[in-house]
Amino acid sequence: MSDPYAVVARPVRLDYTYTAGTASSRFLRAIMQRRLLGSRCPSCAKVYVPLRTSCPTCGVEMGEDVAVSDRGIVTTFCIVNIPFPGMAVKPPFAAASVLLDGADIPIFHLIQEIPAEEVRMGLRVEAVWRPDDEMEPSMESIRHFRPTGEPDAPFERYKDHL
């Protein structure tokens, strides 16, 4: 007699090679030198971080690389309360969109060195880089962002980047 609630295990494993491509590779190599690069669109003039070869708005080929600051503004954020496997940081922690000075779209990263409940929109933050021997072609080369101590950016400054 069969069990109507029976299940069969169907594990799947596939091995792939991830290729970063030309733009991401250049971006990740620049990170090794603690440089953050964005692409400027020759049509709309917006700067996208990380680098990419096409403008997502215009569909045209991106222009030259633009260096952006490793300081910026928290535009929006969330507080993560649930731990998940592999996370080095213990909850509660703030994960934020950070609009780097010079960029027109934010990147995502962790905010540390401030209680999670004090993280706020407009908070000025700066990257905390790993030491030389821990640098790798990855966003993990930035350990997290921390407050700079500067006055908060006014809403006007980032309201179009939400």
Next chain:
Amino acid sequence: MADALTAPHILEYPYTRSVGPVLGAFFGALKERRILGVRTADGRVLVPPQEYDPETGAALDELVEVADAGVVTTWAWVAEPRPKHPLQEPFAFALVRLDGADTALLHAVAAPAMDAMATGMRVRARWRDERSGDITDIVCFEPAP
């Protein structure tokens, strides 16, 4: 820098799938070393069983036992098995129409060499000693005189 960066990427998921009454009966029977098919309105026996008639869409539930031996209707010789293959010595994938069934089941056939395979040959299931109620309860088929 000339070369783009690459990295290994492993996609792995521990899926489980519910079987429902028809496949549940099929898998349950495999555990007992029995093979079931399902009978359609026009009398054909489908193995593996289907929940719905592919031609009419009617729900099917009349389970019928078929033999664990039958005929190879086509085959392909794998001289160099791949890691995920069911056998790791050279073998054949084959469609096997079991006695009593009107459709063929895909499985592996353990044969000593490619020239031991032939369309129309008879094969019999080799059952796994420890069975769990799954298609792999049949280790493979082997030539049956």
Next chain:
Amino acid sequence: MREVAIVAFAQTPYVRSEQERTETEMLAPVIREAVGRSGIDAKAIGFTVSGSSDYLAGQPFAFVQALDAVGAWPPIRESHVEMDGAWALYEAWLRLQCGDVDSALVYAFGKSSLGDIRDVLTLQLDPYCVAPLWPDSVSVAALQARALLDSGRYSERDFAAVAARSRRDARANPAAQLAGDADADALFAEPYVVAPLRKHACPPISDGAAAVVLAAGELARRVCERPAWVRGIDHRIEPHQLGMRDLTRSPSTRLAAERAGAFDASPDIAELHAPFAHQELILRDELALPAGTAVNPSGGALAANAVMVAGLARIGEAAQRVMAGEARRALAHATSGPCLQQNLVCVLEA
């Protein structure tokens, strides 16, 4: 039915492994080339639809990144099928029948080199009774090849002849991956990959991208000197259980061809999406192509087989020849699923 035509086609050169560029980076120049050739402004395109499979890269929603190549602002009408781009083209054709938009961009892309494509394709099989045995795509195709040999209609040498002809014809195709002075006897001496399929009877593993622009009625006439009109298009699917099908036939191809009007007149050329050599033979039998029809002048899928792209590329190659005045009537075919399970037929005319 509203008159719809292909007015532009572009594709990447197909390669075994694109190490430098991402899918999006490969795709962007192809889209720009196709849209540029169409004479239609990129922002005026009424509908955009793509065909690809995230399983090739192993990344869920990978296809969304490709929109960077399109420029999705102001918001666009966009769709996607996890299928060969030929089915994206079908959706675009269907969308244009609604009458409110006059043009469509169809694109397809895929890097088969990123994973083990033979195992990736195994995941399209029945997860309960078949996939756990991991029959790879070549083994599955070999089951069909053996059945065809058993039928007595063709021999393994016929497979080699198809492969040799494909590679020779591919010399005239700058996008082809496998092109050369191939000799059927030399190919026949190759060892089996999975018997009865030798390497030449199997498709190459290819990375690539392609794009097609469709335009309706007056717009097509205005922007293109010789549009390739879609006179008929249809697709049909058979049961997924291999043990239920006659693998030596392709009734879904025949039915799709009938419904597309393929039998109304003889095509000058036929681009058939046959990744395996024996499949071309099965398709030719179903389509009853006359002796004068040139089959796969592009070299077909045996010369380049970017999974998810090759079917769209057959339609594009056929359309290109119609637009160039080299063919007056063309048949294009695309396939999906194991052993020609699902088939699309498109009839193009000048």
